[in-house]
Amino acid sequence: MMFNWLSLVTGLFYIVLGVVVILYKFFFTVLEPNIAYVLGGLLIIYGIFRIYRALTKIKKSGDE
Template sequence: MMFNWLSLVTGFFYIILGIVVITYKFFFIVLEPAVAYPLGIVLIIYGVFRIFRAISKLKNTKNEE
């Protein structure tokens, strides 16, 4: 159960990191816009995926109880 909540929080952090990469074009090194935008988009999509998966697992856990 705790893993699902942690996965939910991690998803939000991935979305925030993706927005930061797109906005500041920085991810440990200064990135070119051609690299920053796709990387930021991938991070945001992965964050949404983690949130969706965590919510579905939380719903399944509640239905089993």
């Protein structure tokens, strides 16, 4: 159960990280704008996926 909540927090972290990468165009090094948009978008999509997966597992464990 704790893993599901940790996945929610991790998903939020990935979304915030993706927004930061897009806004500041920096991820351990200065990025070209096109690379920053792609990397930021991927991070946001992965964060949404993590949150969705955690919510479905939480809902499934609540039904049992």
